[in-house]
Amino acid sequence: MSHEILIVTESELKRTLKLGRSVNDLVEKAFAALATGEVIMPPILSMDLPMVNAEVDVKTAYIPDFEHFAIKVSPGFFDNPKLGLPSLNGLMMLLSAQTGLASAVFLDNGYLTDLRTAAAGGVAARHLAPQKVETAGVFGTGVQARLQIIAAHIERPFKKVLVWGRNRDHAEACAQDIAAEIGVEATAVDSAERVVKESQLVVTTTPSREPLIDADWMHPDLHITAMGSDQEGKNELDPEIAAQADLYVCDRVSQCELLGELRTAKQTGNWPSDQTPPELGQIITGGAAGRTSDATITICDLTGTGAQDTAIGNHALELAYSLNFGTKIKTD
Amino acid sequence: MSHEILIVTESELKRTLKLGRSVNDLVEKAFAALATGEVIMPPILSMDLPMVNAEVDVKTAYIPDFEHFAIKVSPGFFDNPKLGLPSLNGLMMLLSAQTGLASAVFLDNGYLTDLRTAAAGGVAARHLAPQKVETAGVFGTGVQARLQIIAAHIERPFKKVLVWGRNRDHAEACAQDIAAEIGVEATAVDSAERVVKESQLVVTTTPSREPLIDADWMHPDLHITAMGSDQEGKNELDPEIAAQADLYVCDRVSQCELLGELRTAKQTGNWPSDQTPPELGQIITGGAAGRTSDATITICDLTGTGAQDTAIGNHALELAYSLNFGTKIKTD
Numbered sequence: 001m002s003h004e005i006l007i008v009t010e011s012e013l014k015r016t017l018k019l020g021r022s023v024n025d026l027v028e029k030a031f032a033a034l035a036t037g038e039v040i041m042p043p044i045l046s047m048d049l050p051m052v053n054a055e056v057d058v059k060t061a062y063i064p065d066f067e068h069f070a071i072k073v074s075p076g077f078f079d080n081p082k083l084g085l086p087s088l089n090g091l092m093m094l095l096s097a098q099t100g101l102a103s104a105v106f107l108d109n110g111y112l113t114d115l116r117t118a119a120a121g122g123v124a125a126r127h128l129a130p131q132k133v134e135t136a137g138v139f140g141t142g143v144q145a146r147l148q149i150i151a152a153h154i155e156r157p158f159k160k161v162l163v164w165g166r167n168r169d170h171a172e173a174c175a176q177d178i179a180a181e182i183g184v185e186a187t188a189v190d191s192a193e194r195v196v197k198e199s200q201l202v203v204t205t206t207p208s209r210e211p212l213i214d215a216d217w218m219h220p221d222l223h224i225t226a227m228g229s230d231q232e233g234k235n236e237l238d239p240e241i242a243a244q245a246d247l248y249v250c251d252r253v254s255q256c257e258l259l260g261e262l263r264t265a266k267q268t269g270n271w272p273s274d275q276t277p278p279e280l281g282q283i284i285t286g287g288a289a290g291r292t293s294d295a296t297i298t299i300c301d302l303t304g305t306g307a308q309d310t311a312i313g314n315h316a317l318e319l320a321y322s323l324n325f326g327t328k329i330k331t332d
Numbered sequence: 333m334s335h336e337i338l339i340v341t342e343s344e345l346k347r348t349l350k351l352g353r354s355v356n357d358l359v360e361k362a363f364a365a366l367a368t369g370e371v372i373m374p375p376i377l378s379m380d381l382p383m384v385n386a387e388v389d390v391k392t393a394y395i396p397d398f399e400h401f402a403i404k405v406s407p408g409f410f411d412n413p414k415l416g417l418p419s420l421n422g423l424m425m426l427l428s429a430q431t432g433l434a435s436a437v438f439l440d441n442g443y444l445t446d447l448r449t450a451a452a453g454g455v456a457a458r459h460l461a462p463q464k465v466e467t468a469g470v471f472g473t474g475v476q477a478r479l480q481i482i483a484a485h486i487e488r489p490f491k492k493v494l495v496w497g498r499n500r501d502h503a504e505a506c507a508q509d510i511a512a513e514i515g516v517e518a519t520a521v522d523s524a525e526r527v528v529k530e531s532q533l534v535v536t537t538t539p540s541r542e543p544l545i546d547a548d549w550m551h552p553d554l555h556i557t558a559m560g561s562d563q564e565g566k567n568e569l570d571p572e573i574a575a576q577a578d579l580y581v582c583d584r585v586s587q588c589e590l591l592g593e594l595r596t597a598k599q600t601g602n603w604p605s606d607q608t609p610p611e612l613g614q615i616i617t618g619g620a621a622g623r624t625s626d627a628t629i630t631i632c633d634l635t636g637t638g639a640q641d642t643a644i645g646n647h648a649l650e651l652a653y654s655l656n657f658g659t660k661i662k663t664d
Contacts, residue, residue, distance in 0.1 A: 005439055007339055011664040045377035049394055054432060058390050058403065062381055071390065073403055073425060075432030083431065091425065091434050093405060099415065100386060100407030102423050105437055107337055107663040327661060331439040332343045 006104040008316070008326040010111050016319050019118055019150050023312070024126065027119035028284055030311035033063045034252065035281025041306050044255075053078045055231075061306030068094040068103055070306065070313035074113060094313045104317050104326070112316060114143055116308040120251060120280075121203055121225045122151030124300035127283045127290050128249060129201045129223040133158045137195035139212055139236065140205035140228065141165035141174040146181065148203040148227065153182045161186040162195040164212075193217050204228050204236040215240035220295040226261045227302040235264045237299070243270040246296035247289075248277045255303040262301050277301075338436040340648070340658040342443050348651050351450055351482050355644070356458065359451035360616055362643035365395045366584065367613025373584075373638050385410045393638030400426040400435055402638065402645035406445060426645045436649050436658070444648060446475055448640040452583060452612075453535055453557045454483030456632035459615050459622050460581060461533045461555040465490045469527035471544055471568065472537035472560065473497035473506040478513065480535040480559065485514045493518040494527045496544075525549050536560050536568040547572035552627040558593045559634040567596045569631070575602040578628035579621075580609045587635040594633050609633075 017023075033039050041061040048055050054077040062069045074090040081087060092112055094104040106112060125133075133156035138145045141163065149161055161178050163186060165171035171188035179186040189195050196202055196217040206212065206228045213224070215238040228236045242248050242265035250256040253276055257263055265271035278288035280300065291298050320326045349355075365371050373393035380387050386409040394401045406422040413419060422445065424438040438444055457465075465488035470477045473495065481493055493510050495518060497503035503520035511518040521527050528534055528549040538544065538560045545556070547570040560568045574580050574597035585608055588594040597603035610620035612632060623630050652658045 007437075007661050009661065009663050040379055040381060042377055042379045045374055045390055045392070047372055047374045047392055047394060049372060051396065052430065056392070056403075056427070056432065058377055058392070060377070060379060060388070060390070062379060064383065071388075071405055073427070073434075075427055077430075077432040080431055085431055085433070089433055091437075093423065095388070095405070095407055098384065098409075099412055099417055100388065100409040101417070101421055102405075102439065105339075105423075107434065107661065109663060327659070329339050329341065329439065329659060331341050331441060 003101055003331055004328045005102050005331055006320055006326040006328055008104060008106045008320050010107060010109045012325045013106065013108050013111050013316060016323055016325065017115065017316055019115060019147060021154050023115060023119045024122040024151060024154060026311045026315050027116055027308050028123045030063065030307040031123060031281040032284045033065060034305065034307050035279060035285045035287055039063050039307050059306035059309055061310045062097065063307060063310050066310055066314045067097055068314050068317060069097050070094055070309040072113065072306070072309045074110065092309060092313055094317050104320065106313065106316060112312045114147055116312040117144060117227065117304055118147035118151040120302050120308055121148040121227055122155055124225045124280060124302065125152040125201060125223065126155040127280070128298040128300055129156050130221045130294040132294065133200040135160040135162060135199045137162040137164065137199035137202040138205065139164050141167065141170035142205065144205040144227065145174050146177050148205055149178050150182055152201060152203060156201060158201065159184055162189045162199060163187065164189055164192050164195045206236055207234060208236050209233055210235065211238040212236050213241065214238050215244055218244050218297055220297065223298045225300045225302060229260050230303045231259055232263065235261065237261045239264040239268040239270040241299060244297060245299045247291060247298045249280055249283060249298065249300045250277050251280050251302045252305050253277060253279060256301045260301040260303045335433055336660045336662055337434050338652055338658040338660055340436060340438045340652050342439060342441045344657045345438065345440050345443050345648060348655055348657065349447065349648055351447060351479060353486050355447060355451045356454040356483060356486060358643045358647050359448055359640050360455045362395065362639040363455060363613040364616045365397060366637065366639050367611060367617045367619055371395050371639050391638035391641055393642045394429065395639055395642050398642055398646045399429055400646050400649060401429050402426055402641040404445065404638070404641045406442065424641060424645055426649055436652065438645065438648060444641070444644050446479055448644040449476060449559065449636055450479035450483040452634050452640055453480040453559055454487055456557045456612060456634065457484040457533060457555065458487040459612070460630040460632055461488050462553045462626040464626065465532040467492040467494060467531045469494045469496065469531035469534040470537065471496050473499065473502035474537065476537040476559065477506050478509055480537055481510050482514055484533060484535060488533060490533065491516055494521045494531060495519065496521055496524050496527045538568060539566055540568050541565055542567065543570040544568050545573065546570050547576055550576050550629055552629065555630045557632045557634060561592050562635045563591055564595065567593065569593045571596040571600040571602040573631060576629060577631045579623060579630040581612050581615060581630065581632045582609050583612050583634045584637050585609060585611060587637070588633045592633040592635045
């Protein structure tokens with residue numbers, strides 16, 4: 001059986017695909033599909049490799065409206081920095097939704113994941129952040145700290161960014177990058193409390209296993225997107241925040257109660273065991289109420305879904321076809 | 333981050349890698365590793381897609397002794413034949429066991445799976461079949477019917493093959509192919525009973541959902557490898573056979589009790605719920621007793637393991653490096 005597969009590299013993708021309103025739109029569409037119940041998204045295949053301090057996740061989701069479905073492999077090898085290699089890399093395959101034949105392999109080293117993860121934060125900001133955001137705060141100083149702020153700024157064009165990180169130098173570098181990228185005032189700040197109290201939109205992007213944000217710092221007109229916790233054991237928010245929030249939203253409840261902030265909130269009794277929070281897709285499609293006024297506290301708990309991968313993968317493949325990049329290989 | 337990934341096609345693999353004793357050895361090594369408990373093999377990620385009459389499985393296994401681990405994607409789109417396409421295809425990735433970086437993508441359309449599946453049957457024959465096999469029987473007329481007989485013939489050089497299939501023409505074509513491939517007398521036979529009664533080694537390779545082999549047909553000096561059932565609902569052996577057998581062996585108990593013949597055997601009380609059958613790897617490593625004499629009945633229940641994929645994938649990559657085939661792509 002002969003057909004062609006397109007092999008696309010990270011640099012080809014980076015040259016042609018960047019964050020923007022259209023990527024947020026695309027990921028919004030994926031969440032909306034999740035809410036309609038037509039998406040088939042099996043549990044994440046997760047392989048822990050303690051002997052090499054590593055883990056490997058495989059995600060997939062089938063969305064009937066999309067021509068292809070993605071299967072994404074995300075290895076995290078946390079000793080890689082000792083070898084001068086990044087901890088995270090990975091690749092994504094796109095298979096035809098009609099025949100299962102592979103159409104493309106994206107050797108993206110996680111770039112598409114970075115984009116779709118940030119765009120989910122953008123979608124959360126679109127639907128949940130106060131209309132007026134003057135200041136945005138970000139916890140963490142890595143790739144997602146930068147990208148989340150870019151994706152949120154598309155939706156809420158704030159003037160000021162406060163960056164908190166454990167390492168002051170990293171926080172300053174991150175602030176500089178953000179200032180250069182979106183042309184706002186961006187400052188590294190030592191006080192986590194100040195970041196929360198002065199911001200109307202906060203994004204947490206760390207792998208922390210202890211809460212970084214105290215429930216006492218909550219104030220009306222605040223939205224928090226917590227995207228750092230995507231694993232059992234991670235936790236960025238004081239669990240009492242779930243009880244205080246006027247609206248608590250998950251990307252996928254079944255994932256958040258295992259891997260997200262909802263896990264600790266439930267364990268500590270701050271989220272009632274008999275209640276199910278709405279999902280972002282339901283807010284988008286109107287199946288659940290969103291923010292009702294600027295003076296409320298909203299939380300969005302993001303763990304990452306295969307549906308986002310399928311959405312960004314389809315978009316990247318359309319780009320590759322239309323701009324004619326990638327290497328064609330006959331599978332015969 | 334720049335590194336090179338090797339993209340290898342089905343035809344490149346078919347030209348260079350065929351069944352043989354060394355492939356059986358390799359898969360034997362994978363089963364032995366499974367028995368030592370050092371293999372990490374998470375449950376299969378399985379996505380049912382009833383709206384397109386399809387399913388997609390993803391398997392992986394990490395074996396410390398191997399330089400890479402495989403992640404294999406196996407789509408089955410059962411309406412494909414209407415489009416002139418095979419139902420099964422798929423691809424396999426090899427990731428470094430030390431860094432998680434992808435080293436190769438095999439666009440093999442399931443060829444490596446075909447080999448490693450047949451080789452598991454070869455390993456089962458090596459350890460479980462009577463020493464003297466004059467006649468081998470095979471149920472089914474597809475790719476695995478041919479390959480299983482080739483892999484078993486390496487271990488037990490039988491003189492005669494009986495082929496049973498629902499479609500007489502297919503059975504005759506299969507018998508002809510087998511005769512041409514390994515130079516034995518091969519005959520299509522209408523009576524399933526005759527196939528079993530006249531054979532010392534039987535392999536079942538069908539997707540049947542009703543038993544094809546009756547417990548009444550059992551005789552001493554018989555080994556059956558049942559590899560067709562790899563899904564809930566499939567069933568090739570009369571469940572009473574599990575009770576009659578002197579030795580019942582699984583490739584992986586946790587899979588066989590869900591997907592293999594063991595499922596029905598347990599459901600019908602033909603396998604005691606408080607007993608765990610040995611695994612093929614334990615027979616190989618001496619952790620459990622194998623066949624004790626030619627005059628016994630042994631069964632091997634094969635569902636397919638990620639460990640086999642990792643073994644064949646490593647071998648294919650070594651071949652590609654040493655024979656210099658495949659297309660190198662810089663991931664940059």
